[in-house]
Amino acid sequence: MQKDTQNDWLFETTPRRKSFELNFKELYSYKDLLVLFIRRDIVSVYKQTVLGPLWFLIQPLLTSMIQFVIFGKFADIPSDGVPYFLFVLAGNILWNYFSLSFTGIAETFKKNQGIFGKVYFPRAIMPISISISNLFKFAIQFFLFVGILAYVIMNGGEVNPNMYMFTLPLILIVMALISMGVGMVVTSITTKYRDFTFILSFGVSLLMYMTPVIYPTSLAVEKVPEHLTNLIYLNPLTGLFDLFRYAFLGAGEINLLSLVWSAAFAILVYIFGLVIFNKTEKSFMDTI
Amino acid sequence: MDDIILKVDNLSKQYQLGQFGTGTIGRDVDRWWHRIRGKEDPYLKIGETNDRTSKGSSDFVWAIRDINFEVKRGEVLGIIGKNGAGKSTLLKLLSRITSPTTGSIKSRGRMASLLEVGTGFHPELSGLENIFLNGAILGMTKAEIKQKLDNIIDFSGCVRYIDTPTKRYSSGMNVRLGFAVAAFLDPEILVVDEVLAVGDAEFQKQAIGKMQDVSRNEGRTVLFVSHNMESIRRLCTKGLLLTNGVIKNKGPVNDIVNDYINLNTNKSASYMSIEDNPIRIQEIKLLNEGQIEQYTFNHDDDIYIRFELSISEFKAGMALFVMVLDKFSNRVFPTQIGLIKGKKVYTLRINDNFLVRGNYSLECFIHIPKVRQFDTLTSVCHFKVMDNYSDLLIHGDYNYGNVFGNCSWDIS
Numbered sequence: 001m002q003k004d005t006q007n008d009w010l011f012e013t014t015p016r017r018k019s020f021e022l023n024f025k026e027l028y029s030y031k032d033l034l035v036l037f038i039r040r041d042i043v044s045v046y047k048q049t050v051l052g053p054l055w056f057l058i059q060p061l062l063t064s065m066i067q068f069v070i071f072g073k074f075a076d077i078p079s080d081g082v083p084y085f086l087f088v089l090a091g092n093i094l095w096n097y098f099s100l101s102f103t104g105i106a107e108t109f110k111k112n113q114g115i116f117g118k119v120y121f122p123r124a125i126m127p128i129s130i131s132i133s134n135l136f137k138f139a140i141q142f143f144l145f146v147g148i149l150a151y152v153i154m155n156g157g158e159v160n161p162n163m164y165m166f167t168l169p170l171i172l173i174v175m176a177l178i179s180m181g182v183g184m185v186v187t188s189i190t191t192k193y194r195d196f197t198f199i200l201s202f203g204v205s206l207l208m209y210m211t212p213v214i215y216p217t218s219l220a221v222e223k224v225p226e227h228l229t230n231l232i233y234l235n236p237l238t239g240l241f242d243l244f245r246y247a248f249l250g251a252g253e254i255n256l257l258s259l260v261w262s263a264a265f266a267i268l269v270y271i272f273g274l275v276i277f278n279k280t281e282k283s284f285m286d287t288i
Numbered sequence: 289m290d291d292i293i294l295k296v297d298n299l300s301k302q303y304q305l306g307q308f309g310t311g312t313i314g315r316d317v318d319r320w321w322h323r324i325r326g327k328e329d330p331y332l333k334i335g336e337t338n339d340r341t342s343k344g345s346s347d348f349v350w351a352i353r354d355i356n357f358e359v360k361r362g363e364v365l366g367i368i369g370k371n372g373a374g375k376s377t378l379l380k381l382l383s384r385i386t387s388p389t390t391g392s393i394k395s396r397g398r399m400a401s402l403l404e405v406g407t408g409f410h411p412e413l414s415g416l417e418n419i420f421l422n423g424a425i426l427g428m429t430k431a432e433i434k435q436k437l438d439n440i441i442d443f444s445g446c447v448r449y450i451d452t453p454t455k456r457y458s459s460g461m462n463v464r465l466g467f468a469v470a471a472f473l474d475p476e477i478l479v480v481d482e483v484l485a486v487g488d489a490e491f492q493k494q495a496i497g498k499m500q501d502v503s504r505n506e507g508r509t510v511l512f513v514s515h516n517m518e519s520i521r522r523l524c525t526k527g528l529l530l531t532n533g534v535i536k537n538k539g540p541v542n543d544i545v546n547d548y549i550n551l552n553t554n555k556s557a558s559y560m561s562i563e564d565n566p567i568r569i570q571e572i573k574l575l576n577e578g579q580i581e582q583y584t585f586n587h588d589d590d591i592y593i594r595f596e597l598s599i600s601e602f603k604a605g606m607a608l609f610v611m612v613l614d615k616f617s618n619r620v621f622p623t624q625i626g627l628i629k630g631k632k633v634y635t636l637r638i639n640d641n642f643l644v645r646g647n648y649s650l651e652c653f654i655h656i657p658k659v660r661q662f663d664t665l666t667s668v669c670h671f672k673v674m675d676n677y678s679d680l681l682i683h684g685d686y687n688y689g690n691v692f693g694n695c696s697w698d699i700s
Contacts, residue, residue: 009295009394013384033424040410040421047412047453118407119425120384192316282387285380286303 027122034125034132041133056140060096064089071214080216080251082159086145086152090245091213093145097138098175098237099204104130105183106200109191109284116285123281124274127184131176138172149248164247164254171240174266178236181269188273188280211237216245216252233258236265292396293509294359294382294477299391301351301377351377352533355391359477359526362507366514366524366541368548370562373530375513376481379403382511383479397476397509400427404481406466411455415446415465418454422469436472443498444468464491471498477509478502499523515563517545559668566600567654568663569608574671575635586676587645587692591638593669597654602629605656610636615647617667620690627654641692645675 046052064085071077072084079087105127109116112126152159190196212220220232232238239258245251352374359365369375380386382393383401408425409418419440423433433440441447444465446457454462480499496519503510503523514520520527520541527544529536537547558581559572575592576582585591595608606627612620620643625634648671653664675681680688 010396010398012395013381013387013393015388015390029429030424030427032428032430035430036421036424040413040417043417044410044412115408115425117380117385118403119401121425121427285386 027124030121030125033121034129037125037129038133038136041129042136053140056137057144060089060092060141061144064092067092067214077215078219080218080245080249082245082249082251083152083157086149086157086159086249087216087245087251088214089145089148090248091241093138093141094171094175094241094244095208095211095213096141097134097172098179099208100137101131101134101176101179102183103200103204104134105180106186106190108183108187109280110187110197113285116281124277127180127277130183131180135172135176145248159248160250161248162246162250164243167243167247171244174262175237175240177266177270178262181266181271181273184273184277185269188276188284191280191284207235207237210235212241217242217255218252233261236262238262291361292358293361294396294511295394296355296357296382297392297394299355299378299381299393300353300389301381301386302348302389303351304348350533352381352530355535357528357535357538359509359511361397361476361509363526364503364510364512364524366512366520366527366544367530368514368517368520368527368544369530369536371564372532374533375530376403377533378530379479379481379511379513395477398427399477399479400470400473400475401479402426402470402473402481403479404466405470406462409454409462409466412453414453415444415450415457416441418465419469422466423473426470426473427475428473440468440472443471443494460491467491467495471495471502474506474508477511479511481513496522515565517548521545559665561598561663563663565663568598569595569652569654569665570598571596572650572652572665572669574669583670584672584674587643587673587678588640588676590640591643591671591673593636593638593650595634595636595652597627597632597634599627599632599654602627603656605659607655607657608634609653609655611651612638612643613649613651613667614690615649617649618690619651620648641678642694643673644678644680644688644690644692645673646690647672 046055049055051058067088068085072079072088077084108123108126108130116123149159149161153161186196186200190200217232217238221229224232233255239255239262242252243254243259246254355378367375367378379401380403381388383399383403385401385403406418406422408422410421413421419437420430420433423440424430441450444461444467446461446465446468449457449461454465457465499510499512500523502508510523512520512523524541526539527541528538529544529547537544558574559569561568561570571594573581573594573596574583575594576585577590577592579592593610595610597608599606607624608627609622609624611622614620623636625636627634649667650669651664651666652668654662678692
């Protein structure tokens with residue numbers, strides 16, 4: 001039986017593949033691996049700790065308390081009329097999701113070179129698993145936030161959650177796309193040019209100050225010269241933070257244009273990230 | 289079956305040497321510019337064969353170049369070659385870890401590669417959790433792993449520790465667990481790098497047995513890379529010999545192994561190790577009474593053979609075994625010395641008036657008798673013994689054997 005000439009090869013490896021190629025069928029066949037990676041990322045964090053998953057709660061709580069004292073009390077930063085602690089907690093859990101997901105993905109190639117150098121599996125699984133495992137961590141923190149929110153409401157706090165809270169999945173999807181997109185770009189470039197690891201380490205903390213985490217957007221708009229207001233909304237995260245706070249606290253206002261920009265940016269950067277990631281994964285073992 | 293499962297066409301891989309720095313950006317931009325205009329990559333034209341010993345002029349080398357071969361279903365192909373011949377690069381390309389510079393690899397079967405066992409083990413997770421994780425990384429589904437779980441745990445021999453984090457495992461247990469998972473993979477093509485070089489003797493036997501099982505009884509296609517000619521000969525049906533990134537020869541495994549051995553025996557008298565086994569015979573020199581290197585001796589000279597060993601980890605019971613071979617590689621006599629911890633140099637004296645004229649060589653290895661054999665050298669250190677007017681010289685060219693008899697006559 002000679003079937004050498006037929007094109008019934010299961011797969012073929014050649015120097016160049018199409019730029020945009022995400023083999024969904026292959027990705028799907030590795031879904032168990034995805035689940036296990038997610039599980040590993042969550043479980044391994046609190047192994048051999050007494051408090052276990054509670055650490056996911058302690059971290060944002062303590063951060064928010066300190067910020068409440070420093071920024072809310074000492075610096076007297078306004079919070080659109082809602083309790084500053086809740087205001088900053090909302091900012092923190094959302095920021096945590098973004099930054100953990102982004103920094104995790106941005107180190108995909110570097111951190112996993114051991115595995116990647118030994119076994120083939122669709123590399124795109126890694127960014128997805130990091131993003132989803134952080135979503136679980138976010139969920140835990142989100143329930144904490146909701147609990148405190150309920151407590152504040154019962155004690156007559158001036159917050160009013162509204163129907164916009166049902167946009168939360170959308171907010172998370174857009175944030176996930178942005179963190180994956182930018183993360184994949186950064187991790188691809190760092191395989192060859194390590195310069196970006198330096199930018200990454202302080203860039204993330206700088207970005208936090210450019211995002212309305214500890215201050216309301218209204219304050220920024222007020223202080224920045226009028227012709228530069230658009231710069232505030234150039235950060236694709238700004239609109240999302242505003243929407244989240246408006247939905248759950250009734251604080252601030254929604255800027256529709258900035259939301260459209262966020263969504264558009266998310267889609268573009270994700271596609272771009274995917275292309276460059278796909279290109280890199282084929283040969284990064286040679287350069288890393 | 290005449291069914292080709294894997295086909296490699298004109299496969300080449302180029303690597304850039306030296307440091308990556310600002311120069312790389314310029315080159316990347318140049319490449320990109322050529323590509324946009326639809327021109328050929330200018331850096332593909334340059335590059336040299338991969339010979340690590342000579343200093344080349346180009347920054348690019350071809351780790352492997354223009355490799356063509358086919359593997360039929362059920363074949364076990366042994367890939368051999370010296371360090372740096374391109375074996376690992378070929379394996380990496382085959383297992384899709386990196387992509388080729390030119391050429392293609394086509395496959396009709398699911399492929400799993402075992403370049404290292406226990407890949408992706410997370411030290412904080414338990415043995416059981418790691419079985420699932422490792423299995424999934426190697427391409428198994430959860431259901432498949434569940435189905436084979438009992439067998440895997442059984443094979444690993446780590447039942448008692450299965451709920452303990454793998455960071456508490458000994459290195460041997462880690463390897464066992466990793467190999468156990470890998471052993472129960474069932475892809476159509478299995479790519480194996482020298483994973484068998486680890487673990488204790490019992491486990492090695494178990495591992496080799498499993499490999500034989502997989503290839504012989506289950507008719508699986510296996511690509512196997514090893515420096516151990518013994519296991520290559522035992523496991524493989526076909527062989528592929530690589531030197532400096534090109535195929536030197538391919539065919540039935542025995543021919544290829546012989547080729548490889550001939551490649552290594554430079555018919556010179558002294559021997560220098562080119563491998564980097566942790567336990568090895570580093571150097572062998574033949575000396576005369578005056579400690580001067582010499583390859584031709586008179587039959588009434590003492591012959592000194594100086595062995596320098598390199599032993600990274602001394603184990604009790606280690607011994608150096610030496611067999612003197614005649615020109616037909618028949619064994620003349622054996623001798624053995626127990627190794628002493630910390631000592632590296634062992635000198636053997638073959639007394640005068642023992643070997644008769646002829647050409648001789650040595651076969652030697654370090655071993656722990658009946659347990660494990662380390663570095664095995666066959667047919668090294670060729671030397672010559674000449675007759676310095678012994679009583680037998682009157683017989684001319686008559687073949688009078690290998691040794692002078694240690695005997696006496698009684699005349700009555």
